Amino acid sequence: MHLVDIRTSIFLTTTIRSFIFYDSKTVKQVDVPSFSGTFGILPKHVPTLAVLKPGVVTVFENDGSNQKIFVSSGTISINDDASVQVLAEEACPVDHIDLPAARDILNKAQSEFASATTEQAKAEAAIAIEVGEALVKASE
Amino acid sequence: MMFGGVRILGSQTSQQQIRGMATLKHISMRLKSVKNIQKITQSMKMVSAAKYTRAERDLKQARPYGEGAKLFYEKAEVAEVNEKPKKLIVAITSDRGLCGAVHSSVARIIRNELAEKADDVMIFCVGDKSRAILQRLYAKNIMGVANEIGRKPPTFLDASKVARWILESGYEFTSGKIVYNRFKSVVSYVNTDLPLFSLAAVSAAPKLNVYDSLDDEVLQSYIEYSMASLLFYTMKEGACSEQSSRMTAMDNASKNAGEMIDKLTLTFNRTRQAVITRELIEIISGAAALE
Numbered sequence: 481m482h483l484v485d486i487r488t489s490i491f492l493t494t495t496i497r498s499f500i501f502y503d504s505k506t507v508k509q510v511d512v513p514s515f516s517g518t519f520g521i522l523p524k525h526v527p528t529l530a531v532l533k534p535g536v537v538t539v540f541e542n543d544g545s546n547q548k549i550f551v552s553s554g555t556i557s558i559n560d561d562a563s564v565q566v567l568a569e570e571a572c573p574v575d576h577i578d579l580p581a582a583r584d585i586l587n588k589a590q591s592e593f594a595s596a597t598t599e600q601a602k603a604e605a606a607i608a609i610e611v612g613e614a615l616v617k618a619s620e
Numbered sequence: 621m622m623f624g625g626v627r628i629l630g631s632q633t634s635q636q637q638i639r640g641m642a643t644l645k646h647i648s649m650r651l652k653s654v655k656n657i658q659k660i661t662q663s664m665k666m667v668s669a670a671k672y673t674r675a676e677r678d679l680k681q682a683r684p685y686g687e688g689a690k691l692f693y694e695k696a697e698v699a700e701v702n703e704k705p706k707k708l709i710v711a712i713t714s715d716r717g718l719c720g721a722v723h724s725s726v727a728r729i730i731r732n733e734l735a736e737k738a739d740d741v742m743i744f745c746v747g748d749k750s751r752a753i754l755q756r757l758y759a760k761n762i763m764g765v766a767n768e769i770g771r772k773p774p775t776f777l778d779a780s781k782v783a784r785w786i787l788e789s790g791y792e793f794t795s796g797k798i799v800y801n802r803f804k805s806v807v808s809y810v811n812t813d814l815p816l817f818s819l820a821a822v823s824a825a826p827k828l829n830v831y832d833s834l835d836d837e838v839l840q841s842y843i844e845y846s847m848a849s850l851l852f853y854t855m856k857e858g859a860c861s862e863q864s865s866r867m868t869a870m871d872n873a874s875k876n877a878g879e880m881i882d883k884l885t886l887t888f889n890r891t892r893q894a895v896i897t898r899e900l901i902e903i904i905s906g907a908a909a910l911e
Binding site (some may be wrong): 503504516524526527528529530531553554555556559560561563565569591 | 684685688689691692693696776780827830831832837839841842845846849864
């Protein structure tokens with residue numbers, strides 16, 4: 481497959497320490513998890529907007545290597561000039577995730593969900609579980 | 621400048637005729653307090669210099685983030701909807717003063733705008749400083765205030781709290797903007813504004829139909845999240861401008877205090893010499909009278 485002229489810029493930052501993983505860099509393909517399903521972005525993808533789901537963003541670079549980055553939540557926008565922005569609230573490379581710590585987060589979230597009394601606390605715990613599950617899945 | 625000091629001294633020497641020692645004491649007290657002020661401003665400068673380096677490092681990371689969040693609105697050519705305008709202005713300042721005109725210039729922009737038309741405009745103040753200035757004239761227009769900002773660097777959580785508060789306030793603005801200071805360099809910043817768009821404005825954008833498979837829910841979440849991102853970015857810009865401006869302000873204050881110390885020391889020495897001379901004259905003339 482011949483892939484040229486794709487401007488895929490990816491910006492990911494975290495709340496405390498911000499990271500920019502990609503800034504106006506040209507890459508081959510990006511796979512992103514969204515609430516409407518995980519999808520791959522190739523050059524000349526139809527412009528769209530989507531909301532990030534906890535999961536792994538995979539970036540296939542021009543030299544054939546790929547990088548996996550875990551993201552918690554955020555947005556994806558694909559514009560008609562083939563530029564892509566992935567903005568995440570929390571992000572880190574997948575190999576930086578500590579599996580036992582991820583399991584801890586999941587367990588804690590599950591117990592919080594069980595003990596939650598209000599609707600809001602329940603919803604918050606449900607989100608934490610979702611992130612925890614995605615973390616464990618990503619690091620396994 | 622030197623003459624100004626000497627002239628003040630002149631009026632003091634005429635008082636000194638009555639109570640010379642007291643003036644000397646006054647000057648030394650004044651000298652001491654100015655020295656203390658200089659110590660304070662100097663250490664404040666050091667503190668803000670350290671905070672500034674961190675803020676600048678953070679800003680470097682936050683800038684592409686903000687640019688990314690802004691890009692969609694530019695690409696989709698989102699414009700304000702003009703029927704029944706309801707405006708929202710978010711002022712990005714902090715709780716802390718002593719940093720030049722950073723906060724007052726943000727407040728001034730908003731004040732000028734409100735002076736033209738204050739109906740159907742709501743202001744959200746991030747930081748106590750903008751509230752303090754704006755509430756004198758436009759207390760009715762302030763919908764909310766976020767304080768405890770400025771002590772620590774702003775985080776994404778702070779920004780999302782503000783975004784959430786605004787979205788849950790029930791105020792349905794048709795157009796909005798964030799007024800903040802964009803950091804340029806250590807010595808300069810520019811007052812800038814960044815537009816905020818409502819769902820209605822985005823839905824009416826001429827180029828939105830090129831975007832595929834959009835439903836209102838996705839669009840709504842997207843707008844909410846991007847509002848938090850934009851607030852986060854502008855808060856970082858504001859924090860960096862504030863620290864750099866405080867650094868310059870405190871540097872100037874230390875310099876001014878230094879000048880004052882020099883002048884006061886001179887005055888002090890002159891006065892002391894005058895006192896000694898006068899006493900000598902008294903002794904000598906007293907002795908001469910006895911002969």
